[in-house]
Amino acid sequence: MKARRIIPIQPEPGSALPPDERAAVRAAIAANKQRAGALLPVLHGVQDALGYVPKDAVALVAYELNLSRAEVHGVVTFYHYFREHKPGRHVVQLCRAEACQAVGAVALEAHAKRSLGVDFHGTTADGAVTLEPVYCLGNCALGPSVMVGEKLQGRVTPQRFDKLLAQARATA
Amino acid sequence: MSAIRIYVPCDASALAVGADETAAAIVAEAAFRGVDARVIRNGTRGMLWLEPLVEVETAAGRIAYGPVQAEDVAALFDADLVHGGAHELNQGLTEEIPYFKRQQRLSFARVGVIDPLDLDDYVAHDGYRGLDNALLLEPGAIVMAVSESGLRGRGGAAFPTGIKWKTVLDAHGASAVHDTPSEQKYIVCNADEGDSGTFSDRMLMEGDPYTLIEGMTIAGLAVGATRGYIYLRCEYPHAHRALNAAIATATARGYLGGDIRGSGKRFDLEVRLGAGAYICGEETALLESIEGKRGQIRFKPPLPAIKGLFGQPTVINNVITFASVPVIFERGAAYYKNFGMGRSRGTLPMQLAGNIKQGGLVEIAFGMSLRELLYDYGGGTISGRPIRAVQVGGPLGAYMPESTFDTPLDYEAFAAVKGMLGHGGIVVFDDTVDMAAQARYAMEFCAIESCGKCTPCRIGSTRGVEVIDRLCSGLDSPKQEALLRDLCETMTFGSLCALGGLTPYPVLSALDYFPEDFRKVPQPLQAAG
Ligand SMILES: Cc1cc2nc3c(=O)[nH]c(=O)nc-3n(C[C@H](O)[C@H](O)[C@H](O)COP(=O)(O)O)c2cc1C
Ligand code: SF4
Ligand code: FES
Numbered sequence: 001m002k003a004r005r006i007i008p009i010q011p012e013p014g015s016a017l018p019p020d021e022r023a024a025v026r027a028a029i030a031a032n033k034q035r036a037g038a039l040l041p042v043l044h045g046v047q048d049a050l051g052y053v054p055k056d057a058v059a060l061v062a063y064e065l066n067l068s069r070a071e072v073h074g075v076v077t078f079y080h081y082f083r084e085h086k087p088g089r090h091v092v093q094l095c096r097a098e099a100c101q102a103v104g105a106v107a108l109e110a111h112a113k114r115s116l117g118v119d120f121h122g123t124t125a126d127g128a129v130t131l132e133p134v135y136c137l138g139n140c141a142l143g144p145s146v147m148v149g150e151k152l153q154g155r156v157t158p159q160r161f162d163k164l165l166a167q168a169r170a171t172a
Numbered sequence: 173m174s175a176i177r178i179y180v181p182c183d184a185s186a187l188a189v190g191a192d193e194t195a196a197a198i199v200a201e202a203a204f205r206g207v208d209a210r211v212i213r214n215g216t217r218g219m220l221w222l223e224p225l226v227e228v229e230t231a232a233g234r235i236a237y238g239p240v241q242a243e244d245v246a247a248l249f250d251a252d253l254v255h256g257g258a259h260e261l262n263q264g265l266t267e268e269i270p271y272f273k274r275q276q277r278l279s280f281a282r283v284g285v286i287d288p289l290d291l292d293d294y295v296a297h298d299g300y301r302g303l304d305n306a307l308l309l310e311p312g313a314i315v316m317a318v319s320e321s322g323l324r325g326r327g328g329a330a331f332p333t334g335i336k337w338k339t340v341l342d343a344h345g346a347s348a349v350h351d352t353p354s355e356q357k358y359i360v361c362n363a364d365e366g367d368s369g370t371f372s373d374r375m376l377m378e379g380d381p382y383t384l385i386e387g388m389t390i391a392g393l394a395v396g397a398t399r400g401y402i403y404l405r406c407e408y409p410h411a412h413r414a415l416n417a418a419i420a421t422a423t424a425r426g427y428l429g430g431d432i433r434g435s436g437k438r439f440d441l442e443v444r445l446g447a448g449a450y451i452c453g454e455e456t457a458l459l460e461s462i463e464g465k466r467g468q469i470r471f472k473p474p475l476p477a478i479k480g481l482f483g484q485p486t487v488i489n490n491v492i493t494f495a496s497v498p499v500i501f502e503r504g505a506a507y508y509k510n511f512g513m514g515r516s517r518g519t520l521p522m523q524l525a526g527n528i529k530q531g532g533l534v535e536i537a538f539g540m541s542l543r544e545l546l547y548d549y550g551g552g553t554i555s556g557r558p559i560r561a562v563q564v565g566g567p568l569g570a571y572m573p574e575s576t577f578d579t580p581l582d583y584e585a586f587a588a589v590k591g592m593l594g595h596g597g598i599v600v601f602d603d604t605v606d607m608a609a610q611a612r613y614a615m616e617f618c619a620i621e622s623c624g625k626c627t628p629c630r631i632g633s634t635r636g637v638e639v640i641d642r643l644c645s646g647l648d649s650p651k652q653e654a655l656l657r658d659l660c661e662t663m664t665f666g667s668l669c670a671l672g673g674l675t676p677y678p679v680l681s682a683l684d685y686f687p688e689d690f691r692k693v694p695q696p697l698q699a700a701g
Contacts, residue, residue, distance in 0.1 A: 036482065037444075039464030044406070044445055071465075078466040080620075081406055081448030093407075097368030098563055099599045101613070102526030103554070135450060135617070137407050138365060138374040139185050140599070141220040141524060141531025150409045154188030 014060030024049040025057045029064045038065055039075055043082055051091075052083045087130035088123040090168045093147040096133045099140035104157075108144045109133075111158040116165070128169050175210040176254045178202075179227040179234065181284070183216035183378050184410040185371065190241055191224040197242035198226070201249050209254060215379020217284035218533030219271055221554075227266055230256040236263040271530060271549055276511060278519050279495040280372075280535045283379035289417050291425055294382045300427065302501030306390045307435050314394035315341055318497065320505035322517030327362050327453075327490030328565070328594045328670075330516075330583045336487060339477035340395040343485035357397035358481040359388050359439075360462070360488040363404040363411070364446055364453035367566025369525040369597030372533055373491035377404075377411040380495075381418035382427075385441060387494030389432065390501060391487050392439040400441045401481070403458050406448060415443050450567075450621040454669055455488045457623060468623045469669045490595070492521060511537035516582045526562075526599035527553045536581075543577035546600065557602035561686070563610075565594025567617050568674035570681035571610060590681065592674075607686035612640045614678040618671060628663045629672025635659060636679065644690055653690075656683070 014022050028045025032038045042061055046053050053076050062072040076082045094112055095105060116124050116131055123130045139145040142154035146161065148168050156164070180186075180195040195211055202209040217225060222238030226248075235256035237248060244261060251259040263269055277283075286293040294300070306314050319334025340357060361384065365373040377384060388400045404412055419441050422428040430438045444462050446452050452461045456470035459481050480486025496518060500508045509517045516538035522545060524531045529551035536545075546552070546559060553559055561571045569592045572579075576589050586593045601610075615636035622630045636659055643652035660676035667673040683690060 035442075037462050037464035040444065040447060040461065044447070065464075074466055075464070079447035079449050081446075097617075098567060098610070098613070099369040099525040099597075101610075102599055102601045102605070106609075134407060134448070135621075136366065136368045136370075137184075138371040139188050140369045140371055140526065140597070141528065142185055142189055142223070143526070145188065147407070152184050152188040152410075154185060 013063035014056065016056040017054060017060070021050055021054060021057070022060070025054075025060055029061060033064065039067065039072065040079075043076060043079075047082060051087050052085055054086075055084055083121075088128050089172055090128060090149055090165075091130045091132060092165070092168075093132045093134040093137070095135070095137050095139075095143065095145040097136040097140075099136070100143035100145055103143045105144040108146075108156060108158060108161060112161055115158075115162055129165065175208045177212055177229040178209050178254075179212050179214045179229075180224060181216045181379075182213035182288070182410075183223075183375060184408070185220050185375075186216050186223040186225070187410070189223050189239065193242040194224040194226065194240050194245065197245040201245050202254075205249060207249070207254055212287050214286065215283045215288050216375060216533075217266060217272060218280065218375065218535075219269065219530070220532040221530045222263065225263075225266075226253075228253060228256055232256070232265065234266045236266040236269065237261045238263055271532070271534070274549075275535050276519050276537050277535050278499045278508070278511070279383065279492060280376065280380070280521060280533065281499070282383065283376060286380065288379050288381060288414055289421065291382065291418075291421050291427075294380070298502060299382055299498075300386055302498035303386050303389055303427070304433065305501045306393055307433060307437075311341055311394050311396060314390065314501075317500060317505045318394070321496075321500045321508040322505075322512070322515070323493065323496055323500065323508070324516070324583070325490055326492035326496070326520065326595060328367075328592075330593070333489060333493055336477055336489070337391065337394050339475065340397070340485045340487045343478050356399065356482075356484050357395055358484055358486040359391045359395070359397045359400035360459070360481055360486055361388055361400065361402040361494055362453065362455065362458060362488055362490050363402050363408075364450075364458060365405055365408075365491070365595070366450040366453040367595050367597050369563065369599035370523050370566065370595045371525070372521040372523055372596060374408050374411050375533055376491055376495050377408070378414045381411075381414050382422065383495045383498055384415075384491055385418060385422055385428065387497035388441065389428065389439050390497050391489070391494065393432075393437060395485070395487055397485075397487065398438040398440065400439060401462055402441065402443045403446060403452070403462055404443055405446045405453075412443060412445065419443070449623075450617075451623045451669075451671060454671070457669075458488070459486065466623075468625055471668070492595075513537075513539035513580065513582050514584055516584070520581065520593070520596050522581065522596045522598060524550045524598055524600070527555055527559075527602050528598075528600045529554045538582050539580050541578050541580050542572075542598075545581070545598065546577065550600065553600060553602045555602045555604075557604065559600055560603040560605055561601045561607065561610075561682075563599045563601075563678065564597070565592035566597055567614060568592070568670060568677060569594055570677045571607065571685065572681070573685040590677065592677070607682040607689040608640065608644050611679045611682040611690075612637055614675055614682075615640060618675040621671060623669075623671070626666065626668050626672060628666035629668075629675075632659055632663045632666075632672070633675060636663075636675075640679075640690075646691065649691070653683070 032041040225238035227234040452467040457467040521535040618633035
C-alpha cells in the first residue's frame, strides 16, 4: 500500500515577504503588468524600490505575470544588474573596462577593495557601501570612472575615491 | 536688455567632472553681482578634456571657457566672462577651436548647441524638417532614399540600412486577426552601447534626443510600424531621463502618438532598460530581453526583419544609424552620400578614449587616417608617453600597433588589416600597457558576458584565461601558445555569435604584435580573488 503523502498547503505567493516589501513588489507589478514583456520593467521597479530583488519576491512576480518561478529566477540571475541580497546604503560601481584600464582602473580597483575591505559584490561591515564591477559607464574619455549611487564621477584617483566615499558616508 | 546666455553642459561626462557645481556657482555669482544671466544646460560639444566647458553668447558668437571648476567662477566673472573677457581658460570662439572646426557634424549638428529638451530650440535648428519631408513620401520612396544615401549600420556590423528597411517593408507579420493587414511591425533602437571606449549614443541621447526620435519616426513611416522601443542600458540614467522627457514632450506636441503632424499616421515610443548584460547589445538577445527573457542569442534565420520582436517584422538599428536619418531627409540622400570614401558613405562619430590627451567625439567623413585622429585631434596620450597600442571597435576589436596607424577610417580598409571600426570607439594605451594582461582580460570578459549557449564561448573563454596564465608563467610556452591558438580557432568557428567568435581578435592581435609581453609573469588584472 502506498504511504499517505502529505501535500503541504501552498502559501500565498509572496507571503514570506515583510509587508512593506510585499507592498513595494505589488506596486512594481501593478505599474508594469500591462506592458508587453513586463518582467524586466517589473524587476527594475522592485530593485528601484528595495535596492534588490528579494528571493521571496520571485514567487509573487511569477504568479502575477503568469510565468513559472524558474523563468523569473532565470532572468534575475542572468542579468548582472539585478541582485538578490540587500545592498549597503550606497552602491559604488567601479568601471573595469578597457578605456578605464588605460588610465589606471586596475590600480583603482585594488585600492577600492583594500580601502573598503571588500571584494566585488561585497558590502562593508558597517552596511554603508556595496562595491560592484561595471563594464563601461560611457565616460571613457575621462576615466577612471565610478558611479556612486546615480552620480557619475570621472578622473577618479585613489585619493578622490576615498574622498567621494567619505562624502557619501557622511550623507546617510 | 535681455539676459546674457551662459551654457553649461548637463552631459553625464561633464557632470562627472563637476558641471553641476560649476553651473550652481555661476548662478550664485551672477546673482551676487547683479548680472542678468540665464544659465542653459546644453549637451556637450564633445571636447571632453575641456569639460566643464562653459560658453557665453556674445555678438561674435559663443565663447568657450574650459575646463571651468566651481572655484574658478569668481575669477572668471572678475575677468568679464559675461562679455567673453580674456582669461587663461578662455578658448576663444567655440566653433573656431580646431578640434571642433575641422569636424563635419551631421548627426551631431545640434548636440552641444541647443537645450536638449527644448523642442522649439530643436525646430529652430532645422529639427523635424526631415520628418516633414518624409511625410510627403510613400513608404517605398523613404526606403529608397535611405538606400541611396549609402547609410550602413553604425552599431558594429555595418549592414546597409536601406536593405534592412526594405526587408521589413516587404515582410508580412502574423496578423492580429487573420487575413487583415493589421499586422504589427516594430522599430527597435539598440541603445545598449556596451563597447568600452564608446559614448556617442549616450552623448546624442542626452544632447539631442529629438534627433533619435525623429529618425525612428521616419523609420516607422518607412516600413509601416506604429510602435517603437528604445532599449537603453541601465548604466545610463541621465540618458534615460532625457529620453523619457523628450518622448513626453514630442507626444504632447503631436510629433509622436496617434496623429503625427496631422498626417493621421501613428507612432508610439517607449524606453526599455537593460540590466547590465553586454550580450544584450546583440540584436536577437536584445529582442529576447525586451520580451522579458534571459538575453540569449537566437538562431538566424529567421532574421529579425522577418520575425523579430514578439515574432513580428522588426527594424533594429543603432542610435547613430537612426540619428543619421533626419539629415538625409532634410538635405537629401546625395548630400549625405557625398561624404566618405569607397563603400563607407557619410560621417562616423569617432570617440577618442582611454589614455588620450584630448579625448572626445569627432564626427568626420570616412577616409581620414587613424594617425591623424590620434595625434592631430587626440594630441597623443595624456600621460605624455608614446602610444603603444589602440583598440578600435570595442572589446571584440583587435589591438592595433603603430605600424597600422595609417589605415584610413573605412570599414573595408580596417577589415583588410584584421581590424574593425565597429561603433567607432578608439581606446588608446601608452607604452606601460601589458598586452598579455589585455589579452587575458579579453578572455575574462567573454567568460563573464557569455550568454552560455555555445560551449566554445562559455567554457573556452575560461580555459583561455588559464592558458594565457600558463603561457606567461614561461612553463612549456610553445605548447601553451599552440594550445591558445587552437582554442581561438575553435572559438572563431564554433561560436554562434560575435562574442565568442571575435574574442580571439584582441587575444591573437596582442599575441602576434606584442609577443614579448607574453614572456614574463604578468600582473593579473584581477586584483584579488
Ligand atoms: C556581442 C555583441 C554586442 C553588440 N552590442 C551592440 C551595441 O551595444 N549596440 C549596437 O548598436 N549594436 C551592437 N551589436 C550589433 C547588433 O547585433 C546589430 O548588428 C545592430 O544593432 C544593428 O544595428 P545597425 O545596423 O544600425 O548597426 C552587438 C553585436 C554583438 C555580437
Ligand atoms: S558565442 Fe557566446 S554569447 Fe554568442 S551565442 Fe554563443 S555562448 Fe552566447
Ligand atoms: S571604459 Fe570605463 S567608462 Fe567606458
